[in-house]
Amino acid sequence: MGPLLTLEVSKALHDAVRAGRPKVECTLDLGRSTTMVEVCATGWRWQGQRFPHIASCKVRTIYYWVDESFQPVMRYAASLVKLVPTAYGPPTFEIDGIKMLPTARVSPYADAERKVDLIQPNGKVILDTCGGLGYFAGWCLRRHAKQVLSYEKNPDVIWLRSLNPWSPKIGSGLTLTQADIAEEIGLLPGKSVDAVLHDPPRFGVAGELYSQVFYEHLSRVLKQNGRLFHYTGTPNKLTSGRDVPGEVAKRLRRAGFVTEFDGDGVLAVKKGR
DSSP states (O other): OOOEEOHHHHHHHHHHHHHTOSEEEEOSSTTSOOEEEEEETTEEEETTEEEOOOSSOOTTOOEEEETTEEEESEEESSSEEEEEOOTTSSOEEEETTEEOSOOSSSOHHHHHHHHHHHTOOTTOEEEESSOTTSHHHHHHHHTTOSEEEEEEOOHHHHHHHHHOTTSOOSBTTEEEEESOHHHHGGGSOTTOEEEEEEOOOOTTTOGGGGSHHHHHHHHHHEEEEEEEEEEOOOOOHHHHOOOHHHHHHHHHHHTTEEEEEETTEEEEEEOOO
């Protein structure tokens, strides 16, 4: 993987030049590691290759090296999909300007760790319904899950994963299928997974992933006493007019789950079927 630049890193390179320092230590992989870079007025050298300075580096943008230039890690097809830096290192991503992972008070990577621990993945087969950047899947593997079956509908999000150093590699227990889990869930065998992580887009974008029909399928594919964490976010009932977490818990109970609210989601255990 080539170098990834942010405004902070670009500034460090320019500051070293202005200070007359021939080298500067920085990160070129969004905080996973640091490296020493040789700098001069016309550019910088890393791993034997020369790179130019970015003349104008935008905030909230990550740049990657492609076609002999630095380009933003974003794509626009049906929607604008963009990898976005955070103060913590691990990036989040946006679709049409909507942030898809929580970053206000915690690293999205650390947030995924806490939620994965709720389903106790050790030795289990995990269904990861909406893979995103793969942070759920990555922590499942680090917690010794037997297998992670991950689905992601958007091919551009999968492309973001390929450039994100914090996203897990496919293989070694992780499969990633480009498909809509709302359609694929009906093809999965009954009682075939031990736990589920469900992190859908917001209700207004993907209402089918909050439906009674979908929850019945989750109950069907989940083994007895299997755990489910369902991210709902914390929408303001006063402004949205909806109690999305409450509606989710109610539908999950109809599908045979015992539920409790946990942070920005619902933790459920399959009972009685």
